[in-house]
Amino acid sequence: xxxxxxxxxxxxxxxxxxxEDELSELLRSGKKLRLKEGFxxxxxxxxxxxxxxxxxxxQFQELGHQIVLIVADxxxxxxxxxxxxxxxxxxxxxxxxxxxxxxxxxFFKIVDRKRTEVRWQSEWFGKFTLNDIxxxxxxxxxxxxxAREDFSTRYSAGRPIxxxxxxxxxxxxxxxxxxxxxxxxxxxxxKFNLLVGRELQSMVGQRPQQIFLVPILTGTDGSQKMSKSLxxxxxxxxxxxxxxxxxxxxxxxxxxxYFESVTDVPDEELEEFGQGLKSETINPMVLKKRxxxxxxxxxxxxQAAAEAEEHFVKVxxxxxxxxxxxxxxxxxxxxxxLRDVLVETHLARSRSEANRLIAQGAVSIDSxxxxxxxxxxxxxxxxxxxxxxxxxxxxxxxxxx
RNA sequence: GGAGGGGUGCCGGAGUGGUUAAUCGGAGCAGACUGUAAAUCUGCCGCCUGAAAGGGCUACGCAGGUUCGAAUCCUGCCCCCUCCA
Numbered sequence: 001x002x003x004x005x006x007x008x009x010x011x012x013x014x015x016x017x018x019x020e021d022e023l024s025e026l027l028r029s030g031k032k033l034r035l036k037e038g039f040x041x042x043x044x045x046x047x048x049x050x051x052x053x054x055x056x057x058x059q060f061q062e063l064g065h066q067i068v069l070i071v072a073d074x075x076x077x078x079x080x081x082x083x084x085x086x087x088x089x090x091x092x093x094x095x096x097x098x099x100x101x102x103x104x105x106x107f108f109k110i111v112d113r114k115r116t117e118v119r120w121q122s123e124w125f126g127k128f129t130l131n132d133i134x135x136x137x138x139x140x141x142x143x144x145x146x147a148r149e150d151f152s153t154r155y156s157a158g159r160p161i162x163x164x165x166x167x168x169x170x171x172x173x174x175x176x177x178x179x180x181x182x183x184x185x186x187x188x189x190x191k192f193n194l195l196v197g198r199e200l201q202s203m204v205g206q207r208p209q210q211i212f213l214v215p216i217l218t219g220t221d222g223s224q225k226m227s228k229s230l231x232x233x234x235x236x237x238x239x240x241x242x243x244x245x246x247x248x249x250x251x252x253x254x255x256x257x258y259f260e261s262v263t264d265v266p267d268e269e270l271e272e273f274g275q276g277l278k279s280e281t282i283n284p285m286v287l288k289k290r291x292x293x294x295x296x297x298x299x300x301x302x303q304a305a306a307e308a309e310e311h312f313v314k315v316x317x318x319x320x321x322x323x324x325x326x327x328x329x330x331x332x333x334x335x336x337x338l339r340d341v342l343v344e345t346h347l348a349r350s351r352s353e354a355n356r357l358i359a360q361g362a363v364s365i366d367s368x369x370x371x372x373x374x375x376x377x378x379x380x381x382x383x384x385x386x387x388x389x390x391x392x393x394x395x396x397x398x399x400x401x
Numbered sequence: 402g403g404a405g406g407g408g409u410g411c412c413g414g415a416g417u418g419g420u421u422a423a424u425c426g427g428a429g430c431a432g433a434c435u436g437u438a439a440a441u442c443u444g445c446c447g448c449c450u451g452a453a454a455g456g457g458c459u460a461c462g463c464a465g466g467u468u469c470g471a472a473u474c475c476u477g478c479c480c481c482c483u484c485c486a
Contacts, residue, residue, distance in 0.1 A: 220438095221427095221428085222439085230428085231428070231429085232428095244438095245437095245438055246438080247438095248437050248438055248439080249437075249438040249439070250438095250439075251439055251440075252437090252439055252440080253439090254439095255439095283436050283437090284436075284437080284439070285436050285437045285439080286436085286437095288437065288439080289437085312437085312438085315438095316437070316438060317436095317437075337452095350447085350448065350449085351448085351449070351450085352447075352448060352449075352450095353430085353446085355451095356430085356431080356445060356446075357430080357431070357445095359431095359445085360430085360431045360432060360444075360445065361431080361432065362430085362431050362432075372452055372453080373451085373452065373453095374452060385430095385431090386430075386431060386432095387431090387438070388438070
């Protein structure tokens, strides 16, 4: 396994390490390191973008180190100021717990549970007093905080910044102190926060943590960073078919980045891929298929990957009907329109939408294109909308009578 | 305390009395094409009704008002932001 190799771990899919020499030395010293990873319980779903750093954590685990996963139940209430995140609703304790559970289920798909320690921010922030806050805040100046790009751009653009947002990096930094982190992981957009952690640790006499930054993965739209709110994400908990399809839909320009960041396909092979793409001797589609298989194999297994591929080939490349189609029981009384059937089978959200779909020629029944609402639907009919949405209609009246 | 700016459809953002269900961009959906659910091109993109043509209803922070007619004018209320102090 390549991940056993320190050199590989420090090089592959890494954006920046602060301070690289120190980290390298620490790794070779044989000391068991505490690797910090935080998670905001407002967003319990993990996608490929998160997987980049989680894979790194896993690689460190394989080298014998300890992960400390922090459930950021306090800072979640503030919201990371990166981007223009609006004030978010404050989560109830139950929600936080439920989200944490969802998160960990996905987290441990990638990371080894045995070498992970889970800590809640409330363990230390629950006891925080005003005095502690004053102590903490007096260590930093506005100028220091405004050095962060997010803040300064927002400030000069006349957009609001709340005091609590300014507090966010400090609290995150304090987490590092509380758990005595040796290394903290994050995307490049976390650089500022992680540096504050370093600073605070040295102020209180701890050895400053090393900072391990991974590249931000671009979403399936090919332009913005992968995020759930933008809808351009591939979730690690999604079914294999869905992951496969989404990988196939990324723009060709992203192929190499994905291979680099979320797979362990050896560098030499990636070199070949890159050359092939440039000289157009490799069909990008073939690489995307490989990429999809690699990702699904990590999250599920090889068989799931093979099945997802089969499904894709069948439905999208050959335009055939998939094996498994969701069935819906519909009352096929005389005079029921196709529109109603589309709504009943969730293929259309409203009858107006169903109208449009029919008018656009998107609907077919048993492979026959349908052009109006009076088309006959029978029990057992397979209705297809667009390229990929299918439903099988079962006459509910037959079942019940 | 003072001055000013703003709340529009999933998001961003036009629109200051009249074919405005509301320019445009993004997202989404569909069609064509294709080497892919890439790219590109085209269309659609509130709800209900109709086989269709069409018809109806609801919408521009909230509540009233002016008017033949309002997202656009007036009044009150709620909310957000900036600057000065």
